[in-house]
Amino acid sequence: MTKEEKYTLAKWAMNHALEKGAQQASVSISNSRSSSVEIREEKIDKLEQAIQSGLTIRLFVDKKYSAHSTNRLKQEELARFIEQAIEGTRFLSEDEFRSLPDPSLYYKGDQNDLNVNDSAFGNVDPQKKIDLAFAVEKEILGADDRIISISSGYYDGMYESVMVTSNGFEGDSMNTQFGLYASVSVKSGDARPESSWNESAIFFDKLKKEEVGKTALKRATNKIGQQKLASGKMTMIVENKVCRNLLSPLISAINGSAIQQKNSFLIDKLNEKVFSEKLTIIDNPFIVSGLGSRLFDGEGLATKKRQVLEKGVLKTYYIDTYYGKKLQMEPTSGSTTNLVFETGDKSLEGLIGSVKNGILVTGFNGGNSNGTTGDFSYGIEGFLIENGAIKQPVSEMNITGNMVTLWSNIGEIGNDVNESSSWLTPSIVFEGVDFSGI
Numbered sequence: 129m130t131k132e133e134k135y136t137l138a139k140w141a142m143n144h145a146l147e148k149g150a151q152q153a154s155v156s157i158s159n160s161r162s163s164s165v166e167i168r169e170e171k172i173d174k175l176e177q178a179i180q181s182g183l184t185i186r187l188f189v190d191k192k193y194s195a196h197s198t199n200r201l202k203q204e205e206l207a208r209f210i211e212q213a214i215e216g217t218r219f220l221s222e223d224e225f226r227s228l229p230d231p232s233l234y235y236k237g238d239q240n241d242l243n244v245n246d247s248a249f250g251n252v253d254p255q256k257k258i259d260l261a262f263a264v265e266k267e268i269l270g271a272d273d274r275i276i277s278i279s280s281g282y283y284d285g286m287y288e289s290v291m292v293t294s295n296g297f298e299g300d301s302m303n304t305q306f307g308l309y310a311s312v313s314v315k316s317g318d319a320r321p322e323s324s325w326n327e328s329a330i331f332f333d334k335l336k337k338e339e340v341g342k343t344a345l346k347r348a349t350n351k352i353g354q355q356k357l358a359s360g361k362m363t364m365i366v367e368n369k370v371c372r373n374l375l376s377p378l379i380s381a382i383n384g385s386a387i388q389q390k391n392s393f394l395i396d397k398l399n400e401k402v403f404s405e406k407l408t409i410i411d412n413p414f415i416v417s418g419l420g421s422r423l424f425d426g427e428g429l430a431t432k433k434r435q436v437l438e439k440g441v442l443k444t445y446y447i448d449t450y451y452g453k454k455l456q457m458e459p460t461s462g463s464t465t466n467l468v469f470e471t472g473d474k475s476l477e478g479l480i481g482s483v484k485n486g487i488l489v490t491g492f493n494g495g496n497s498n499g500t501t502g503d504f505s506y507g508i509e510g511f512l513i514e515n516g517a518i519k520q521p522v523s524e525m526n527i528t529g530n531m532v533t534l535w536s537n538i539g540e541i542g543n544d545v546n547e548s549s550s551w552l553t554p555s556i557v558f559e560g561v562d563f564s565g566i
């Protein structure tokens with residue numbers, strides 16, 4: 129189905145809903161294509177390809193709201209589907225806060241192309257995908273006698289959609305992604321340390337295709353000899369790839385639903401200094417070829433470059449239309465785009481070199497954070513640092529504390545941004561963290 133055909137069908141579905149009793153309606157039609165290859169023991173273990181399409185309609189009927197999805201896109205079937213959806217919506221409870229966004233907040237087609245779609249997506253030879261997955265495994269095979277198991281793979285995906293609303297929004301988007309990964313486990317006494325590595329990119333030609341397997345193997349063998357250390361308060365460096373585990377509770381706490389439901393430790397903190405002055409984060413949806421770049425969100429709200437934190441001061445909440453009405457606040461958006469940190473001037477190696485006694489955290493193993501209080505407890509693994517050098521791998525330890533305290537005690541922020549994610553996290557040094565072990 130072409131983009132023009134999607135628009136035609138979406139508008140027809142929207143108008144049919146209005147004719148059958150809905151006061152407002154929003155319709156999205158999307159399709160996706162994806163493929164993946166997984167290799168084990170020098171053989172293809174899994175080979176998948178998927179093509180999907182579907183329609184989602186959001187209905188506002190007599191102050192009642194519902195959302196419905198189907199992959200049956202013929203008009204005669206859709207007509208009955210929409211009519212039944214409207215009738216079902218009438219049985220729901222009224223919710224005075226449900227409505228489409230204010231049309232003045234919609235994206236109006238006035239921004240440049242963000243270049244998040246590889247036009248050559250469909251031209252990648254399927255054999256090339258398989259060869260790349262095998263090449264990742266080949267980097268590892270026979271490289272170390274302690275290897276127990278290896279898995280490697282390739283994946284890609286293309287997603288495109290159009291959306292229309294009954295109060296004036298029309299918009300479409302298309303994006304692609306490609307990736308390679310490897311996972312390795314090795315023998316270490318009775319233990320089986322394992323690690324993985326992945327690379328991703330919007331464009332096939334920009335995907336890093338070498339060193340994926342070697343990096344995964346090195347990270348696994350570096351864990352051999354892991355030990356539990358004595359409990360104590362130490363400096364903690366969190367590696368860029370896993371720093372989002374600690375950032376996620378912060379972002380959840382400034383979501384409109386958490387604020388409205390009193391399930392946030394950052395309620396009523398707008399424009400207050402809540403964290404270290406070293407913490408500055410900008411939400412920038414307009415990074416050309418950024419993994420989180422977009423011109424509008426899932427409601428059609430135009431994206432804006434926003435200051436999330438400025439020198440530790442909280443500057444915004446993530447609020448969609450529904451929770452905006454409940455909180456009597458202007459909607460921003462219900463989700464993040466590209467989160468960009470103000471970085472320091474040191475690489476991870478430089479950060480390690482500046483620590484006298486601490487632990488480099490390279491992985492989290494379970495745990496949780498209380499959304500209301502910010503109290504957390506996480507299992508960690510990583511490496512002991514003494515006098516600026518890695519001494520030994522550690523595991524079976526926990527960190528405990530409070531998110532406000534943790535993010536208020538930033539020592540340094542690195543310059544090694546993780547570019548394989550829309551959350552562009554660098555490695556970060558936290559001072560005075562409670563570690564529990566022996």
